[in-house]
Amino acid sequence: MAEPFKNLIDAAAVQAIAHHLQRAWPAFDAPGFGALALQGLDALELKARVLQVARALVAHLPADADRACGMLEASLGPPGEGDDLQGLRTSAAGLAGWPVWPLTEAVALLAAASAPERGLLALQAMTQRLTAEFAIRPFFVHHPATTFRTVGTWLAHPSAHVRRLVSEGSRPRLPWGLRLQALVADPSPTLPWLQVLQDDPSAYVRRSVANHLNDIAKDHPALVADWLATHLPGASAERAALLRHASRGLVKAGDAVVLAAWGLGAAFRGRVALAVAPAALAMGDVLAITLDLQSTASTPQRLAIDYAVHHVKAGGHTTPKVFKGWVIELAPGAHRQLVKRHAIKVITTRRYHPGAHAVDVRINGQVLAEAGFMLLA
Numbered sequence: 001m002a003e004p005f006k007n008l009i010d011a012a013a014v015q016a017i018a019h020h021l022q023r024a025w026p027a028f029d030a031p032g033f034g035a036l037a038l039q040g041l042d043a044l045e046l047k048a049r050v051l052q053v054a055r056a057l058v059a060h061l062p063a064d065a066d067r068a069c070g071m072l073e074a075s076l077g078p079p080g081e082g083d084d085l086q087g088l089r090t091s092a093a094g095l096a097g098w099p100v101w102p103l104t105e106a107v108a109l110l111a112a113a114s115a116p117e118r119g120l121l122a123l124q125a126m127t128q129r130l131t132a133e134f135a136i137r138p139f140f141v142h143h144p145a146t147t148f149r150t151v152g153t154w155l156a157h158p159s160a161h162v163r164r165l166v167s168e169g170s171r172p173r174l175p176w177g178l179r180l181q182a183l184v185a186d187p188s189p190t191l192p193w194l195q196v197l198q199d200d201p202s203a204y205v206r207r208s209v210a211n212h213l214n215d216i217a218k219d220h221p222a223l224v225a226d227w228l229a230t231h232l233p234g235a236s237a238e239r240a241a242l243l244r245h246a247s248r249g250l251v252k253a254g255d256a257v258v259l260a261a262w263g264l265g266a267a268f269r270g271r272v273a274l275a276v277a278p279a280a281l282a283m284g285d286v287l288a289i290t291l292d293l294q295s296t297a298s299t300p301q302r303l304a305i306d307y308a309v310h311h312v313k314a315g316g317h318t319t320p321k322v323f324k325g326w327v328i329e330l331a332p333g334a335h336r337q338l339v340k341r342h343a344i345k346v347i348t349t350r351r352y353h354p355g356a357h358a359v360d361v362r363i364n365g366q367v368l369a370e371a372g373f374m375l376l377a
Contacts, residue, residue, distance in 0.1 A: 005046055006045050006049060008046060009049040009050055009098060009102065010041070010049075011038060013098060014037045014038055014041070014053060016090045016099050017033075017057070017075070017095065017102065017103070018030035018031075018034050020075040020090070020095050021033075021057075021071060021072070023075065023094075024071050025071045025074070028060065028071070033056050033057065033060040036056040036060070037056035037057075039052075040052075050101050050105055051102075051105060053105075054102045054105035054106040054108075054109060055106075057072075057102060057106040058106050058109050058110055065110045065114060065118050066115065068110050069110065069115075069118050069119060069121070072103050072106065072126075073122055073126075075094055075103070076095050076096065076103075076125060076126065077090060077091055077093040077095055077096040077129065079125075079129060079159065079161075080096070083160055096129040096130070097130060100126050100129045101131075101134075103126055104123060104132045104135035105134070105135050107119050107126070107132075107135055108135040108136075108137075108138050108139070112139045112141075113138075113142045113143075116146045116147060117146060117150060120139060120147065120151070123135055123165070124154065124157075124165075127162055127164075127165045128159050128162065131161070131165070131168070132169065133168040133169045133171075133174060134174070134178070136169035136170075137174070137177055137178040137180060138178060140170065140180055141180070141182075144182065151166055151193075152193065154166050155196050160202035163197060163200060163202065163205050164202070164205045164208045166197065167190075167193060167194065167197050167208040167209050168208040168211075170183065171212045171215050172212075172215045172219070174215070184219055185219075187216045187220060194209050194213065198239055198242055198243075199238070206238060207242075209242060210242045210243070210246040211246075212246075213227065213243075213246035213247075214246050217250050221250055221253070221258075224246065224250060225255060225257040225261070227243075228246075228257075228258060229261060232261055244262070248324075251304055251306075252322040253365075254362060254364075254365025254366070259364055259365050262304070263302050264303070264327075264364050265364065265365075266302075266364060267364065267366060268301065268303060268363045268366070268368060269297040270301075271294040271296065272292070272293060272294075272361065272363070273292040274289070274291055274360075274361050274370065274371045275289075275290045276289050276290070276359050276372070277290075278373070279373055280373065280375075281344060281374075281376065282375070283344055283352060283375075286341050286342065286343050287341070287342045287343075287359075287373060288339065288341055288342075289341075289359060290338070291305070291337070291338045291361055292335070292336075293335065293337075293338070294335050295334050295335075296333070297330075297333075298332050298333075299332055300329050300330065300332060302328075302329050303326075303328050303330055304326075304363070305325040305327070305328065305338065305361065305362070305363050306322050306324055306325045306361075306362045307323055307325050307342075307359060307362065308321060308322045308359070308360050308367075309323065309342065309357060310359070310360070312352075312353040312355040312356070312375065314351075316355070318358065321350075323340075323342070325338070325361075344375065354375050355374070356372055356373075357372060
């Protein structure tokens with residue numbers, strides 16, 4: 001069985017933090033910090049563990065943000081190189097990898113409200129050893145002008161991890177992160193950054209830009225559709241891949257403008273048959289979704305095919321969840337059968353309820369066939 005994700009922050013991580021902080025600042029109360037950080041830690045999930053260790057750090061560091069940030073910086077190991085931080089580990093040289101996460105949150109607690117420029121300098125260093133994408137977000141809330149001014153200077157930073165932080169740290173709807181409501185309402189302040197970073201040499205940075213644009217599309221679909229119309233023509237292969245990933249939510253939603261931009265705007269010409277099996281199943285079973293397409297067109301058709309499962313909610317009504325299917329080119333007069341195996345399993349983001357569920361198929365944004373199954377109690 002895989003090690004629980006929460007164990008990335010465990011007693012060994014706390015011990016490493018204590019050791020390297022005491023190395024940087026001999027007066028650091030390592031035993032006191034360790035006792036406070038470890039109190040009830042095993043019962044906590046990952047993010048709660050991070051915050052508990054961060055609060056223990058704040059309790060044992062100087063109240064002066066400049067001194068405290070300097071000590072945290074001095075505990076760090078060498079920065080990561082290239083795009084990948086996965087192999088970066090804490091060593092005799094200092095902290096790197098997962099133990100850095102509580103340090104970033106300690107910086108947010110110490111400096112986001114009272115010393116933003118000093119805190120941002122510390123996060124710039126720390127993000128090169130893990131990521132500061134969560135800890136930087138309170139800075140945008142408490143001191144937006146200072147934060148936008150400072151972060152904007154990082155666009156040309158030699159580290160891809162710092163450049164990625166420009167985009168990832170300012171995403172309006174970063175999963176697990178504080179939602180930046182001002183940017184949810186008006187994402188325009190970050191658009192000049194995204195325009196620069198969409199052609200960054202690092203795939204790591206470009207992936208963040210794609211996810212940032214996908215965030216924006218949830219609240220401002222027309223803005224991202226316009227972005228696609230402006231930046232897709234003549235795009236490099238790398239930028240085109242970024243824009244495809246950025247517009248994935250709008251493609252699944254059947255946005256006509258975005259579908260047309262990808263050559264997927266034409267209605268399907270042909271016949272569609274959809275079947276699901278078994279007709280009744282229980283949690284843990286797999287639903288087979290079979291789609292038969294018969295073209296009646298005299299020219300090839302490029303098709304984006306997604307499917308939606310209409311899940312029963314607690315009140316008895318249903319809501320659709322769209323899943324990615326296939327993108328194909330169907331030859332004139334051709335027949336094609338497509339099969340997808342869809343697992344009905346427990347996940348943390350969805351609660352299943354028994355009853356009649358529907359499945360529909362969407363081709364180039366249009367719902368063209370529907371079938372159903374019964375989920376048993």
